[in-house]
Amino acid sequence: MSKEKNMQLQTSIPEKAPHVTIISLSGRLDIHYSLEIEEEINKLIEQGRINLIINLQNVEYLSSSGLRIFIATARQLKAKNGKVKLVKMPESVKKVFMVVELLDMFEIYDTDEEAISTF
Amino acid sequence: MEKTFIFDMQSNTSQLKDLSDFVQDRVSPYVLNKSMMDDIIISIDEVATNIILHAYEKTAGNPMKLVIKLTDEKAEFTFHHKGKTFNPERIGKPNLTKEMDAREINGMGLYIIKQFMDEVEYKFKDSTKDENTIRLVKKLKK
Numbered sequence: 436m437s438k439e440k441n442m443q444l445q446t447s448i449p450e451k452a453p454h455v456t457i458i459s460l461s462g463r464l465d466i467h468y469s470l471e472i473e474e475e476i477n478k479l480i481e482q483g484r485i486n487l488i489i490n491l492q493n494v495e496y497l498s499s500s501g502l503r504i505f506i507a508t509a510r511q512l513k514a515k516n517g518k519v520k521l522v523k524m525p526e527s528v529k530k531v532f533m534v535v536e537l538l539d540m541f542e543i544y545d546t547d548e549e550a551i552s553t554f
Numbered sequence: 555m556e557k558t559f560i561f562d563m564q565s566n567t568s569q570l571k572d573l574s575d576f577v578q579d580r581v582s583p584y585v586l587n588k589s590m591m592d593d594i595i596i597s598i599d600e601v602a603t604n605i606i607l608h609a610y611e612k613t614a615g616n617p618m619k620l621v622i623k624l625t626d627e628k629a630e631f632t633f634h635h636k637g638k639t640f641n642p643e644r645i646g647k648p649n650l651t652k653e654m655d656a657r658e659i660n661g662m663g664l665y666i667i668k669q670f671m672d673e674v675e676y677k678f679k680d681s682t683k684d685e686n687t688i689r690l691v692k693k694l695k696k
Contacts, residue, residue, distance in 0.1 A: 466603045467567035498599050499663040509654055527592040534669045535662050536650040
């Protein structure tokens with residue numbers, strides 16, 4: 436999916452960990468894109484993909500609208516005994532998580548492989 | 555010497571990127587570092603989003619304007635809009651101590667703006683003027 440190519444979501448399933456889904460986001464996570472992103476993630480969860488890794492390496496920008504995605508996703512997955520973990524959080528994104536004291540509520544890793552190994 | 559830039563836009567979320575790009579382009583020569591620029595970009599986006607969602611109640615195509623005034627000491631950003639007046643002081647600080655299940659999803663934008671900017675001032679429509687303004691200031695020197 437994309438809207439004018441300013442936010443993209445790509446998914447992949449690691450061959451050695453088929454129970455995990457890696458979601459790679461790139462671009463802006465603002466109000467314009469966040470609803471669609473949330474809907475795409477919700478579809479994955481409805482399909483039974485409850486072990487999620489969100490790779491943020493290429494996220495240029497995160498607003499409070501984008502934060503909603505992570506909170507809503509974490510809550511949904513908790514109810515289904517799943518979990519979402521974050522990878523390669525840029526400093527600008529980390530700053531927003533820190534300000535609203537959400538950073539400690541997520542497991543954050545430097546690589547997809549590290550995160551995969553924890554599921 | 556003060557420099558002034560103006561960005562006219564409409565209440566369309568599709569224009570938020572253009573707004574950010576404009577601010578980035580005009581302000582970046584004045585800021586100390588990327589972190590400061592990030593503070594500004596996020597705050598600008600939050601204010602613009604609030605105007606679109608709340609002042610104009612998600613109705614697209616309404617006028618908004620950002621006036622940027624830059625000196626070596628500070629960057630001042632003033633949004634002008636004619637939408638519904640909302641007083642952010644009536645929205646309390648989000649409770650950041652709650653566990654994930656109990657955390658409010660809404661209301662963090664205003665809190666973020668206050669953390670990232672040095673001054674935030676709201677002025678409302680009255681009998682003498684028919685627009686609201688939201689002014690943000692970021693000091694550029696410590």
